[in-house]
Amino acid sequence: MCLIITGKSSQVRATLLETKGMLKDIYTSNSDGIGYMYGTKDGLKVVKFLPKSMADAEACIKRMPSDERDIAIHFRMTTHGDTDLTNCHPYDIVPGYIAMMHNGVLHTGNKPDESKSDTWHFIKDYLASPIAEHPDMIFNDSFLTMVADFIANNRFVFMNGEGRMSHVNFDQGVEHDGMWFSNTYAWRPSALIPNYYMGASKGWRGNGYGYSAYDDADDYDYTYDHKHIGNVKMVSAHHAAYKEDDYEWTTDEQQAAGICQAIHDIEVDAVSAMMNAYPDVALPIVFAMMVPSESKYNHHHAVSAREKYLIDLIIERNVEELIEYAYSTAAAPQILAEVLCYYCDWTGVEESV
Secondary structure: OEEEEEEHHHHHHHHHHHOOOHHHHHHHHHOOOEEEEEOOOOOEEEEEOOOOOOOOHHHHHHHHOOOOEEEEEEEEOOOOOOOOOOOOOOOEEEEEOOOEEEEEEOOOOOOOOOOHHHHHHHHHHHHHHHHHHHHHHHHOOHHHHHHHHHHHHOOOEEEEOOOEEEEEEEHHHHEOEEEOOOOOOOOHHHOOOOEEEEEOOOOOOOOOOOEEEEEEEEHEEEEOOOOOOOOOOEEOOHHHHHHOEEEOOOHHHHHHHHHHHHHHHHOHHHHHHHHHHHHHHHHHHHHHOOEEEEHHHHHHHOOHHHHHHHHHHOOOOOOOHHHHHHHOOHHHOHHHHHHHOOEEEEOOOOOOO
């Protein structure tokens, strides 16, 4: 799904190099290209790399400016197009003056030329001409709102030659100490922000959940009654962090339906948070209430081996292996959420529920 980080160059550089395990987590999940952009007296500077190791990734970061200019950096995980410098972000819109980064999967796809990414096609088909004619459009609130409505659960970052930056769907990301992160799937915010958590305001959107899903899923022990939706119990493993030692939750059918609704509505961040916090509760509910089939969307572009593996597990309703996968890496919940939302169609509520 990729990751974008924006902020002051010296701070972003230091955060990536000095936060224990952070760059390793990000690069391991997004090893298909690193690129960044910043303004200079001669115009916009765009730098791209195809690192082959962690050492290469560190060398890329060390080349970032150590000053207070604004910068945007992108770590790529290939979903569309070839893995090459052409498809490495940022992309030029007006060469030398305006460029753009993208995080997410665009519904417009890349069918006309599958060697190019969905971002490359989106720029060519929708953005290049109007922005070339009206460069300040990328700072126009009405334009940015229109783009946000069209791209839904995706994030864009624009920058011009003066280093002025704008975001589309800024509120879908995470802010910390003047930096902005487009998502949390490839890194653990708790490593940088000890008290970080994703609460009801971060993605649940009225699905009936009044609790907070803490980022460190290992802090909790979950049990689930597979025959009846309900009786979900959570016990804190670190009592000192909470006012009460134990929490008892119950979830009725309306609340359980909220998990399924998030998948139907392609609320990828919300589904990812669920897969991160309690996949052993959420996945049985999903398969108890809905029946999956492989989406026709998969025929429009090449599905990666990892995506195909997850699609097969979902179609087989292999809950145990899906839960094991969700806990396997920091990136796994986000990847699983994308496959659940984008690559599978879901029907009905089973009569037995």
